[in-house]
Amino acid sequence: MTALTRAQLGALGEKLAADHLAAQGMRIVERNWRCRYGELDIVAADPATRTVVFVEVKTRSGDGYGGVAEAVTRDKVRRLRRLAALWLAQNDRRWSGVRIDVIGVRVARGHGPELTHVVGVG
Incomplete structure (x- = not known):
């Protein structure tokens, strides 16, 4: 197997994350x-809530850059909040809740992919 670019x-990680969210009942x-x-990597809706x-x-091929917690800094959360606000301003739908999650892949x-889903980082 050749190394991925x-x-x-990144595309593989996003696909695995989207599949994970869909398996949890999200759209x-x-x-x-x-x-x-x-x-914004993925915008999902939880129809139940x-x-x-x-x-x-955040997709990694190893642990060289740290885990999910280290990958999303306070500045990154601030940027995600700004992007989320811009997305919400462009989409009229009313939501009962808004949340920012991080999925580390x-x-x-030689191993299957490992996913870590951190709910509500900011």
């Missing part, structure tokens, strides 16, 4: 939403 690794509303200030969930996906050679 950074873009391929994927949008993927890779972009504006001039950045990108009418909550919109903005999901940052570790894809290591």
Whole structure:
């Protein structure tokens, strides 16, 4: 098996994260939403609670850069909040709740992917 490029690794992580969310009963509303200030990896809806969930996906091929907690800094959470507000301003739908989650995906050679879902980081 050849090594994945950074873009391929990221796309694989986002697909695995979207599949994980769908398996939890969430509906994927949008993927890779972009504006001039950045990108939201996944926007999902939890129909049971009418909550919109903005999901940052961090994919790693090893532990060299730390885990999920280290990957999302206070500045990154602030940026995600700003992006979420911009997305909400463009989408008229009313939500009962808004949440930011992080899904860490570790894809290591010889092992199946490991997902860590951190709910409500900001």
